[in-house]
Amino acid sequence: MRLVAVDWGTTSLRGALLDADGAVLETQSHPRGILSVSKGGFGEVFDSLFGAWMQPPNTRCLISGMAGSQQGWIEAPYCACPATPADVGHAIVDIEHGRIAIVPGLQCEHDGVPDVMRGEEVQIFGAMALAGLEDGVFVLPGTHNKWVTVQRGRVTGFRTFMTGEFYALLGQHSILARMLDADAPLDGAAFLQGVTQSGNGEGLLHNAFSARTLPLFQRMPVAEVASYLSGVLIGEELRTQSLRATGDVVLIGTPSLTDRYALALRSKGVATRTFGAEATWAGLYALSGFLDNP
């Protein structure tokens, strides 16, 4: 069996063609997230992008991400935590029986407040498979970052942090926007100064204002403010979460983001290991073992 593995997110979509052993033969990515697809238009978009890959007999497709949400192709109800790969695999929802199926997301709850993920669970299972890990803290940076606890092969719980979205809001729409050069390369020292600032425990609402006063008083070059603010935000996450990490932290995502978390965590004495897109493909491959026979 060949597998067409697809991570269909809110703003973008990535796919890989895997052979029977899970080796990646080809990949593609497109700015065709679910927000760009009209209700009822998913089949057509899928065929236009993956029709050629799906041609040969004995080819299956497994999709993860927001395509399984209410606003997606078909809704795949969340699995409750704690959840093993098998729990998620058995909850896979058919789109076209024997041909295309979709992975559900995960749901957990803290003190009566639900939390959710869609797509990250596949990356976690993939990294667990690639690294041979059954326990650990996994961090998946992005618009809505996830801090995830894995114990004895099960995702036991997680928390979402709106770090990426807050960074975009502050950089684009706030009073800080005109001081921020979002395209400036990361300045490691300014970034770590921001991480340290958040360690004062005075909270993001206060510490974010220092990204205004430091350049206002010529205490920081404007070119460094974006890196500093990124550090303040990620430092605020670490302030509440990094103590949960007793061993290494596994980072999964694009290098431009995972590098920042690695830098911040290292400054706190926490070692990291990092996975990228290969975790997604390995996760979908592992879950494809639970697909029904056609």
Next chain:
Amino acid sequence: MRLVAVDWGTTSLRGALLDADGAVLETQSHPRGILSVSKGGFGEVFDSLFGAWMQPPNTRCLISGMAGSQQGWIEAPYCACPATPADVGHAIVDIEHGRIAIVPGLQCEHDGVPDVMRGEEVQIFGAMALAGLEDGVFVLPGTHNKWVTVQRGRVTGFRTFMTGEFYALLGQHSILARMLDADAPLDGAAFLQGVTQSGNGEGLLHNAFSARTLPLFQRMPVAEVASYLSGVLIGEELRTQSLRATGDVVLIGTPSLTDRYALALRSKGVATRTFGAEATWAGLYALSGFLDNP
């Protein structure tokens, strides 16, 4: 002497005509904040709005707020904390000698990071005069809230919180925006639920996401989400600051904001007293005693 007291802020401007005893004879307000005035155009705007009040002989004008910033009419350099009313009074800057003058703002510093205010110092001095207070914690809600410590008649330090701006950013531009009915009246129970949520110490980046998941899982009516998010934000301020308040907290601002802080602080067992625009007029009147003779 009659005093034309003006609070000239970023987005709006308020003025009051005071008699020799500081009694308010008339007030006016306009959407003519400094952002709406071109550099060099302040004198003309002032004359058009306050020319009639300034006609009688022996009339002086004292201005506070962002009109004293780099982007304002004339820059009045910040006074350093600790600062008494006399320290600020002696640093008043003339615009037209013997006729129009401007109050400087305050600056303090925590661990190498500066913090600033412009206009709030006048409200604090006014509330101190009206209440006969020499010590206390003063909170001035707004786009950039201030928590201020006053000891023996001096402003010893303060912290800015971007609470109002974060609320606007999340309500207008974030993923929460479509769930938020910003015009819904305050729901006290949902607001206090948000305050309690922030008490978990998991940080704003995480707790803000609960304003998405609670309605998503039908745990909260959409009409209550704006009040809940307001509580999460104000609760995050209180988590870090309210322990500094050993006695009553003095709130200064518009009732729509001070009411929320009073509610949140009361839920923590902290009593409050509240002042509005009268604090501004009393502060400018008190500082007018330091104006030079013409």
